[in-house]
Amino acid sequence: MFESAELGHVTTKAEYEVLVPQLRTALLDAQFDLQQLKEFAVVLLVNGVDGAGKGETVNLLNEWMDPRHIVSHAFEAPTEEERERPFMWRFWRALPPKGKIGILFGNWYTEPLRNRVFKRTKKAELDQRLDEINRFETMLVREGVLLIKLWFHLTREAQKQRLKSLEKNPETRWRVTERDWLFFENYDRFHSVAERMLRHTSTGHAPWIIVDGGDQRYRSLLAARTLLEAMQRRLKAAEQKWLPRATAAPLPPAIDTRNLLNSLQLDRPLGKADYQAALAGLQGRLALLTRLPEFASRSVVLVFEGVDAAGKGGAIRRLTAALDARQYRVVPVAAPSEEESAQPYLWRFWRQLPRQGKLVIFDRSWYGRVLVERVEGYCSEADWMRAFGEINDFEDQLIEAGAIVLKFWLSISKEEQLRRFREREAEPHKRYKITPEDWRNRERWDDYERAVCDMIDRSSTENAPWTLVEANNKYYARIKVLETVCDRIEAALK
C-alpha cells in the first residue's frame, strides 16, 4: 500500500507558489457547484501516522475553501454521553448534509486500529469491525455520499525526525506527547496492522488514498488535488445511480393466499372491566421495572408500526402513563424534514437514540423505508432491498450498546379500519385524525400487506423480534403490548 508514498516526493517552493492560487480557485468553484446542486455530501476521512501533517492539512483546506460550507470534526476519547450510545452514534451526528463537505479526523478507524495495535482485540475481532465499517461505508456511498479516505504516511525514519524537530521547537513542543512516542516505538506493529486495515477497507467505491506526509508542500497539494478531482468527477456524474442487476424478489412468489397477517385471529375477547384491572397491574409492574437500579445502565427502544387507525397512539399512551416523564420521549415519525432529507435515511433515527436509563418510543420508524417508501415508490427496489440488511446492522448496534429493542406491528382487519374511519369522521373531536391520504393508503392495502410480511420475515431477529398484535379489540391489543414490554424488560434485566 505504501510503495509510492515512500519515494520521497518533494515540491519546490517555486512550483508550489504557482500551483496554489489555481488550486484554490478550482476548489472554491467545485465547492460552489456542490452547494448549488445539493445532490450529495462529501465526507473526507483524514487518518494516518502521527506527525504526518493531518492537522495542518485540515487547517489548510479550511483556509483554501469557504469554511462556511465545511464542517470539521476531530474526535477525541468519547464523552460520557457518547459512551452511552452505540459506537457509531457520534459519527452519525457529524455527517454533513448534502451540499456540504465534512472533514472527520479521528473517525471510525481510529479506535479499532489502536485497540489492535495494543493487542486489546484479536485479529478476528478487528476483521469483524472492519466488516461493519465496510457495510457502513457501502451504505453511505449508496445513499449518495462522496467518500474520500486519506491516509497520511511517514516512514519510520521520517516519523522519528518529525517528532524530534517538533520537540526541538519551543512553539510546537507541546504537540508531541508521550503517547506519540509510545506509538512510534510500536511503529512496525502499527504499520502492519494499518496495512491490513487499509487493504480490507479499500473498496472500489471508497478506496484509500495514501499521502506521503514527508514534504509539507507536496502533501498539501496532494490532499487538496485528491479532494478537488474527486468532487469534479462526481459533479460531472451527479446523475449516476447504482443500478443493480435484477435479482430474486425478497418475498417468495405467492403459491397460496396464506400470509402472516391473514393467518392472525384478529378478534380477541377482552371486556372493559378485565382490561382495566389488567392495565393497572401491568402499568404498576412497568413502573417498578423502570425504577430498578439495573435499568439505569440499559435503554429501551420501542417501535410501533401498523396501518392507519390501528391504535398505535392509544397503545403508546397506556405505556407512557406508567413512566416518569423525564425518562421517555415519544418520537412521531412523518415525512422527513428538509434537514433530514439531506442525510442518509437512517440519520434521523440515530439522532433520537436514548441514553442509558431512558426509553424512546417511535410512532412509526425506520421501517418506513420498507413500507411506505417501498409501496409508494419513493425509493427504488434496490434501495429497499438493501435496507433490510442496513436495518439489521443498525439494530445490532443498538443491542450491542445495551438497548432493549421491541417492535410491534398492530394488525387490524380492513373492515375494522373502515369502521374506525367512519367513527372518526362522525366524532367532531376525532375528525382531524382522518385525512384523504388515509383513504388513499387504504386502496393499496394488499401492497402494504405484502410489504409487512416481507418486513417481518426479514427483520424479526432473535434479539429484536417483531411482536404481531391482534388489534381489532383495542383493549386486548394494549394489554398484549404492555405485557410484552414488561416481559422483555424483565428478562433483559435478569
Place this chain on the structure above:
Amino acid sequence: MFESAELGHVTTKAEYEVLVPQLRTALLDAQFDLQQLKEFAVVLLVNGVDGAGKGETVNLLNEWMDPRHIVSHAFEAPTEEERERPFMWRFWRALPPKGKIGILFGNWYTEPLRNRVFKRTKKAELDQRLDEINRFETMLVREGVLLIKLWFHLTREAQKQRLKSLEKNPETRWRVTERDWLFFENYDRFHSVAERMLRHTSTGHAPWIIVDGGDQRYRSLLAARTLLEAMQRRLKAAEQKWLPRATAAPLPPAIDTRNLLNSLQLDRPLGKADYQAALAGLQGRLALLTRLPEFASRSVVLVFEGVDAAGKGGAIRRLTAALDARQYRVVPVAAPSEEESAQPYLWRFWRQLPRQGKLVIFDRSWYGRVLVERVEGYCSEADWMRAFGEINDFEDQLIEAGAIVLKFWLSISKEEQLRRFREREAEPHKRYKITPEDWRNRERWDDYERAVCDMIDRSSTENAPWTLVEANNKYYARIKVLETVCDRIEAALK
C-alpha cells in the same frame, strides 16, 4: 426469518396438477432464452435442514427442465485433492458458464454452519467466514451471475415427523443416518446459528428465500416459481449494469512526475561469467529446497508480469531448469478462451491452482484485469476498481491454504524495449516474437505505467508482496528473480 415459512402452507393435489404443466412450459421457455442470450449464468443454492426436501426438489427441477443445460453438484466432505487447495476451489470448479443453470447443494454455507453448530469455531470466526462469503457473492453478482439462494425450513416438530416417517418406510429407511438425528437433537442451536447466518448473508443483491419444506407440493411449486420469476426478471433486465457513482480515483493525482517505475535504477551491472556462476549456485539451491520434506505440504504460485520483451520467458526458463518437470506447470496467459469468457474473470486462474508440493508459474496473470483490461477499456472503471479487493481476497485464500505467493514485475526502459524489438525483428528465429500489437501497446506506455504503479500500491501485501525487478540487464534480472524465489521459499519452510 422463518415466520412466513411456519404458517403451514399446503397445496392440494388438484391445484398442483393444474399448475405444474404451465410452470414446466414457462421454465423451459426461460431456460431456452437464457441459453440463447448467453449473457449470464444462474447459480441456485439449495440449503436448509435435513428432511426438508432439498434432494427431491433438485430432482424435480432436473425433471421439469432441460437437464442438458443444468449442472447439479452435491458436495460431500472434500476429497484429498480438494483439501490441498483453498476452501473455495471446488466451488469455483462447479460454477456454471453463461447460459446455464448450476444447482449447488452442500455449498459454501454448509461447513461454516456445521462448524459453528458443533462449536468447532467461535462466533467471530463464523462472522469472518460470512464476510468472506458476502464478498465472494458480491463479486459473482457483479460479474453477472444471477444468484438465487433457497433455504428449506422445517419446524422442530415437522422435522421429527419427517425423519420418523422416512425411517418407517423400508424404501427410504437408508436415507436417515445417525448424523441426521444428531442434527435433530441440536435443532434449537442449528436454528439459532442458521438464523444468524441467513441474516448476515441476506443482501439486497442476493437475498435468501425461505421455503417451507413441510408440504411436498407446496415446496416444489415455491422453489420452481422462485427460480422462474428470478430468471424472468433478469431476462427482462439483461442489459442492466452496476453503475456505481463516481468516486475518488485509486491513484493520487500526479503532483510530480516521480513514480515507482521511473524511480528504479534499471541498468544494473552483472557480467556473463558472474551471472553463470551465480545462476548455477541458485539453481542448485532451488532444486534442494523443492525436494525438502517440508515442501511437500506447501505449494508455490509465481506471477510474472512486465511489458513486452521485458524478459519474462527467459527468467521463467532459468527457474524451471532447476525444477523437476513433474513438479511445476507454466501457464501462459493470453486472451480468455470462449469457455473462460463465460465465467467470472478469476475463474480461469482458480482452475490452475497447484496441489501441495507443486509450483505453478503464471506468465501474465489475473493482474491483466487491472493492466491490459483497464488500459484498453475492456472492462469499466468500476470493474477494475473492485478488482483490487477481489484479487487481494483471492491471494489471501491461496496463502490461507498454505501457498507461497511470489509476484514479479520485470521493468525495462522504453529505450531498452525499442532495442529489443529491433533486435527481434533482425533475428529470423525471434521474429515470431514481435507483432503489430507489441508496437501498439508501446504507444500506451504512460497509461500502462500509471496502471502498474496503482497495481503495486494496491496489491503488494505483507504476505504476497510484489518484487520490482530492474531488468535492462537480463542477467541481473534473472539472478534477482531466482534469489528472491529461494529466499522466500526458504523463509516460508522455516
